[in-house]
Amino acid sequence: MELLPPSILEPLPLREIFPAVRLVEVDLGSGSGKFLIESALKFPDRNFLGIERLLGRVRKTCRVASEIGLPNLRVLRLELDYTVRYLLPEDSVWRFHLNFPDPWPKRRHHTRRVVDSEFLEAINRSLIDGGELRIKTDHEAYFAQITKAAGQSSLWNPMEWVDEGYPRSGFEEQFLAKELPIYRLRLGKRASDPQ
């Protein structure tokens, strides 16, 4: 179901948005929704929120999700950087998934890449203790940039990639079919030092 935010100036009331209070996972740039839908189906005891700016992709996701009937899935048609920085409440998300973010390969377009240190900080604020960010990309240089930004911050614990049974995303299927390498990064929220 498409999520129409009650306000785009106030944090989202995530607890009221889903029918049951459960761990929340966010799919950043959910595309046509394959990963989001199959995850919500596979893990019915968790809530899944997709964020995607393209109307056609959001509509497709909503159509398929409503045909299946997935009470634990919502899609928000908004810009994901804005949503993470201003709309997701602090300490609210268990896992973020960033599957194949647009790599903007031309140098003059690098500023359009969504991941930078401020974005990572905003993600970290929204995570609950024990939460994590899971990233996959086919783009080696973008992967190196993300890994470097995370490594320069004291907010993250790099974790070993563990395949926890999540489905493949639409883009992942395409890259696997072409036998292209896929780079994976799992960043755990580092516990803050006791005062």
Ligand SMILES: C[S@@+](CC[C@H](N)C(=O)[O-])C[C@H]1O[C@@H](n2cnc3c(N)ncnc32)[C@H](O)[C@@H]1O
């Ligand atoms: C390369 S596709 C990957 C889609 C999906 N995650 C997958 O792995 O199949 C990137 C997706 O992110 C969306 N996207 C890119 N930048 C975005 C932004 N700033 N806000 C919201 N969506 C964005 C695009 O519209 C597109 O659907």
